[in-house]
Amino acid sequence: MTDFLQPLKNFVITLKFITKGGKWYYAWLAFLAFFIVIGVGAYIRQIDQGLILTNMRDQVSWGFYISNFTFLVGVAAAAVLLVIPAYLYNFKPIKEIVLLGEMLAIAAIIMCLLFVVSDMGRPERGWHILPIIGAMNFPASLLAWDVIVLNGYLAINSIAVFYVLYRLSMGKEYKMSVLWPIVIISIPWAISIHTVTAFLYNGLSSRPFWNASILAPRFIASALCSGPALMIILFQIVRRVSKMEISDTAIFKIAELIAYAMGINLNTCTSDYTATTTWLPGCGWPLSLT
Amino acid sequence: MRKNTKKKIVSRPVDRRSVLKGTVMGLASLAIPFGTADASIWESFFQKHFREMNDDEKQEVIERMKTEYAEEYGVDFNIRTTNPIPGVLFGYGLDLSRCIGCRRCVYGCVKENNQSRDPQIHWISVLQFEKGHKWVNIFEEATKYYNPHEVPEEDFFYMPVQCQQCENPPCVKVCPTQATWKERDGITVIDYNWCIGCRYCMAACPYGARHFNWGKPRVAKEELNPEVHYLGNRPRMKGVVEKCTFCIQRTRENPGRYPACVEICPVGARKFGNLLDPESEIRYCIENKRVFRLKEDLNTSPKFYYFFAT
Numbered sequence: 050m051t052d053f054l055q056p057l058k059n060f061v062i063t064l065k066f067i068t069k070g071g072k073w074y075y076a077w078l079a080f081l082a083f084f085i086v087i088g089v090g091a092y093i094r095q096i097d098q099g100l101i102l103t104n105m106r107d108q109v110s111w112g113f114y115i116s117n118f119t120f121l122v123g124v125a126a127a128a129v130l131l132v133i134p135a136y137l138y139n140f141k142p143i144k145e146i147v148l149l150g151e152m153l154a155i156a157a158i159i160m161c162l163l164f165v166v167s168d169m170g171r172p173e174r175g176w177h178i179l180p181i182i183g184a185m186n187f188p189a190s191l192l193a194w195d196v197i198v199l200n201g202y203l204a205i206n207s208i209a210v211f212y213v214l215y216r217l218s219m220g221k222e223y224k225m226s227v228l229w230p231i232v233i234i235s236i237p238w239a240i241s242i243h244t245v246t247a248f249l250y251n252g253l254s255s256r257p258f259w260n261a262s263i264l265a266p267r268f269i270a271s272a273l274c275s276g277p278a279l280m281i282i283l284f285q286i287v288r289r290v291s292k293m294e295i296s297d298t299a300i301f302k303i304a305e306l307i308a309y310a311m312g313i314n315l316n317t318c319t320s321d322y323t324a325t326t327t328w329l330p331g332c333g334w335p336l337s338l339t
Numbered sequence: 340m341r342k343n344t345k346k347k348i349v350s351r352p353v354d355r356r357s358v359l360k361g362t363v364m365g366l367a368s369l370a371i372p373f374g375t376a377d378a379s380i381w382e383s384f385f386q387k388h389f390r391e392m393n394d395d396e397k398q399e400v401i402e403r404m405k406t407e408y409a410e411e412y413g414v415d416f417n418i419r420t421t422n423p424i425p426g427v428l429f430g431y432g433l434d435l436s437r438c439i440g441c442r443r444c445v446y447g448c449v450k451e452n453n454q455s456r457d458p459q460i461h462w463i464s465v466l467q468f469e470k471g472h473k474w475v476n477i478f479e480e481a482t483k484y485y486n487p488h489e490v491p492e493e494d495f496f497y498m499p500v501q502c503q504q505c506e507n508p509p510c511v512k513v514c515p516t517q518a519t520w521k522e523r524d525g526i527t528v529i530d531y532n533w534c535i536g537c538r539y540c541m542a543a544c545p546y547g548a549r550h551f552n553w554g555k556p557r558v559a560k561e562e563l564n565p566e567v568h569y570l571g572n573r574p575r576m577k578g579v580v581e582k583c584t585f586c587i588q589r590t591r592e593n594p595g596r597y598p599a600c601v602e603i604c605p606v607g608a609r610k611f612g613n614l615l616d617p618e619s620e621i622r623y624c625i626e627n628k629r630v631f632r633l634k635e636d637l638n639t640s641p642k643f644y645y646f647f648a649t
């Protein structure tokens with residue numbers, strides 16, 4: 050019986066571990082809790098009164114929720130920028146912080162899923178989208194594809210991070226033979242989540258500005274700027290306020306990779322605008338939305 | 340990360356067996372009995388997709404809905420699930436040279452189809468265009484909220500737009516739950532009890548024909564139309580998408596009736612009929628007038644034909 054309770058005990062030990070900290074730590078937790086409480090309160094009001102509270106209307110039927118979702122998919126996908134140098138090129142400085150990148154990906158994906166659920170008119174019917182018990186419109190609907198890739202990416206990253214942390218907590222090094230297949234899947238999968246998210250928009254012939262073939266590459270390029278940029282900010286804070294060491298080499302390498310991605314991003318961005326604005330006067334439905 | 344490389348042992352190893360045991364116990368704890376919850380709530384929660392129900396199940400659902408509606412609105416509804424008539428493919432014609440922009444069709448539709456009055460939902464939008472200015476495919480050149488003392492105005496013409504009942508509907512393709520589909524008589528319908536309210540169909544529709552219940556739909560009791568179809572004008576709930584169904588509750592019946600908008604149009608601009616019947620009025624229009632369809636370049640292939648007859 051003691052064996053059976055062990056995972057629970059381990060969980061309690063860990064829980065104790067994360068609830069210990071200085072006054073700034075508690076202040077930070079209180080700060081976050083404050084916004085969580087506000088958010089939960091707002092969501093309860095939204096459940097009660099409907100999405101009318103968001104001030105979205107038929108003309109602008111997707112707003113802040115969906116744009117946040119899209120941005121965070123990019124942030125999650127950007128973990129690949131750490132995974133590739135860390136595991137594929139065995140680049141030491143980044144290997145030391147790759148776990149943080151993967152954890153950020155997990156957090157971002159969870160936020161993505163929460164944003165999509167918040168955007169749903171009938172969240173309690175979410176099971177309708179599942180295969181077999183629901184009526185998933187696969188492969189016709191790209192939203193069905195997105196459900197698969199996002200949850201898959203969440204699972205892959207959770208397994209990888211959980212495995213490494215678990216081994217470390219046992220006082221053992223992780224085995225590359227176990228981690229390797231996960232890493233190999235996670236790299237194309239990271240690209241796929243943002244590609245499929247771009248396809249969500251891309252596949253709509255009714256929206257000329259979205260219906261551009263360069264959208265998916267552009268999404269990836271911009272994600273590889275914004276995601277790691279967020280990471281650099283976090284790393285700078287983390288290495289100042291905690292004992293965790295993050296080397297300058299790692300941060301400069303990430304900055305360098307962002308610069309490359311930014312080049313591609315600007316190129317795809319201008320290509321997109323040039324192509325779409327050439328026929329601007331008669332652009333169709335989306336412009337009438339304003 | 341220095342913290343991790345310290346190799347401090349904070350927890351004890353767990354073997355596979357105890358993980359399995361823990362998982363099973365955890366899952367078992369989820370199976371808490373539902374207790375005294377209202378049965379109808381659970382029935383509606385677990386209601387199957389309309390197309391997967393057999394006739395008995397449909398009947399059960401209809402009975403449950405009648406009770407629910409009676410409780411909510413105090414009105415006895417006649418909810419039908421009439422199937423498409425074989426050999427019928429509905430088509431619509433609209434004579435733009437006749438339309439005076441009076442919006443009677445808009446409000447006739449609202450009344451017939453139990454659309455929410457507050458917040459307002461209109462399945463038909465009448466667009467106002469300046470004569471000789473831009474071609475009608477470009478919707479943003481149009482004014483939707485024109486409000487003069489009298490219509491028609493001198494330098495304008497009007498184009499009502501509603502669901503175009505596409506043969507190749509983009510909304511159906513994108514729906515992640517198959518909550519919307521094209522019936523055999525060509526009408527695209529929605530199962531309001533299956534829609535999750537993601538609004539992807541609204542992003543996909545090039546005609547702005549789909550409308551969302553942003554708030555709880557409100558209709559005064561005495562204004563409700565109790566003759567309804569499950570896939571058409573039955574009262575909706577908040578958080579689902581709705582759209583024109585060519586008045587499925589009228590057109591599928593025997594004897595059939597014209598859609599409310601056709602009936603109410605004071606200038607006879609609206610034509611409706613069976614595209615497969617060579618003798619029908621709509622076929623006459625298509626064969627003898629210079630008809631066009633909106634945004635044909637998008638390959639949606641609407642069954643809604645516009646023309647200038649005079």
